[in-house]
Amino acid sequence: MKKILPVISNIIPSSRAQSRDLMNRFLHFGRNDIIIVLMLFFGSFSPAHAQSVSLSISPPVVEILLAPNQSVSQTFTLQTQGENILVTPELHLAHPSDSSGHVEIDSTPLSPSSIPLTIKFSGPSHTPTLTFTAANTDKAQDVYLALVFRASPPSTIYDLRSTITTPSISALILVTITPTDTLPINLEIKDFSPPLFHDSWFPLTFTPFLTNNTPTMIRPEGQYEIISPSGKTVLSLPLYPNLILGNSSRLLQGTVPCQPLQGTVPCNPTPLTWSPTWRNLGPHALRLTITTTGGTQIIQVEKTIWILPVRIAIITVLFILLFIIFLVTRGKSLSPPLDRLSQKTYS
Known part of the structure; x- marks a missing residue:
C-alpha cells in the first residue's frame, strides 16, 4: 500500500491539469463560435435608418x-x-x-x-x-x-x-x-334614462348620445337644464357644438364659455355633471334641448328624477341605533340585580 499511494498521487494532479486544459480550449472555441453565430445573425438584417x-x-x-x-x-x-x-x-x-x-x-x-x-x-x-x-x-x-x-x-x-x-x-x-337650400334633419337622443332616485351625496352625471340618422353632417347646439320642484333652474349648461357626421353618433357634452381677447368661444367639452346640495331635494326635471345654429328647436327630452338624502338618512338611522344600544347597555350595567333588591327589601 505504501508503494501504490505515491503513484496514485502523481496521476491525480496530471488528470486535473489535463481537464483544465480541455476546459480552456472548449471555452476558447465556444466563445469564437458564439461570436461568429451572432455576426451571421445580425448581419442578415437590413440596416434601419431614422x-x-x-x-x-x-x-x-x-x-x-x-x-x-x-x-x-x-x-x-x-x-x-x-x-x-x-x-x-x-x-x-x-x-x-x-x-x-x-x-x-x-x-x-x-x-x-x-x-x-x-x-x-x-x-x-x-x-x-x-x-x-x-x-x-x-x-x-x-x-x-x-x-x-x-x-x-x-x-x-x-x-x-x-x-x-x-x-x-x-x-x-x-x-x-345638396340640390336644395335645406338639409334633412333627423336626430335622436339615446342613453338618456336617469334612475328614479338619486342620492344627493353623489354627483349626478349622464353620458347621452346624439344620433344623426341622415346621410349629411350637422353641427347642432343645445342646452342641458335641471329644474327644481319650485320651477327654478338650478343648472343651465350649453352643449358643446360637436360636428356629427352622417349616420353616426356623438357623445353629448357641456361647455363653459371662455372669454378670450375677442368674442366668446366655447372651451373644451365637459361632462354633464351636477353636484346637488342638501337643499336640492325632491323631484327634479332633467331637460335636454337640441337646436340648430340659428336657435330653432329640433328635439327636446325631459326626464324626472327624485333627489333624496339616502346616505345621510342611512348614517342618521345607524347613529340612532348605536345610541339606543349604548343607552340600553349602560342601563343594564348601572341597574342592580333583582336578587339583591329582594334581599334588601325582606331583610
Whole structure:
C-alpha cells in the first residue's frame, strides 16, 4: 500500500491539469463560435435608418357645401422640417369610427369613380390646390375624404437593403352635396334614462348620445337644464357644438364659455355633471334641448328624477341605533340585580 499511494498521487494532479486544459480550449472555441453565430445573425438584417421629420398641415379640417355641377377650390399648405424630403399627396376615403369624433382612413387610395365628385390637383406637392366639382344629383349626400401627405427621403440616400419609416399627416375634407337650400334633419337622443332616485351625496352625471340618422353632417347646439320642484333652474349648461357626421353618433357634452381677447368661444367639452346640495331635494326635471345654429328647436327630452338624502338618512338611522344600544347597555350595567333588591327589601 505504501508503494501504490505515491503513484496514485502523481496521476491525480496530471488528470486535473489535463481537464483544465480541455476546459480552456472548449471555452476558447465556444466563445469564437458564439461570436461568429451572432455576426451571421445580425448581419442578415437590413440596416434601419431614422430621420427626424416634423410635419404640419393647414387647414387641418375643411367643410364644403356644394350644389350639383358647382366647383370650389381649396389650397393646402404642408410645412416640413427635415432635409431631402419628398412629399406625395394622396386622397383616401374617411369614415366615422366612434362617438368621440374620430375617423378611420382607408389604407388604399381613392378610386375616383366611387364618389359623386370630380377632383383635380394643381400646384406643387407641398402646396397643392384641389378643385372639387359636384356631380348632378337629386338628393343630399356627404363625401368624407382625407388628403394624406406621405414624406419619404429620396431613394438615392439609402441602399435597397435599408429599412425606412414613412411619416405621414392628413387633412380632413368633409363635403356635403345638396340640390336644395335645406338639409334633412333627423336626430335622436339615446342613453338618456336617469334612475328614479338619486342620492344627493353623489354627483349626478349622464353620458347621452346624439344620433344623426341622415346621410349629411350637422353641427347642432343645445342646452342641458335641471329644474327644481319650485320651477327654478338650478343648472343651465350649453352643449358643446360637436360636428356629427352622417349616420353616426356623438357623445353629448357641456361647455363653459371662455372669454378670450375677442368674442366668446366655447372651451373644451365637459361632462354633464351636477353636484346637488342638501337643499336640492325632491323631484327634479332633467331637460335636454337640441337646436340648430340659428336657435330653432329640433328635439327636446325631459326626464324626472327624485333627489333624496339616502346616505345621510342611512348614517342618521345607524347613529340612532348605536345610541339606543349604548343607552340600553349602560342601563343594564348601572341597574342592580333583582336578587339583591329582594334581599334588601325582606331583610
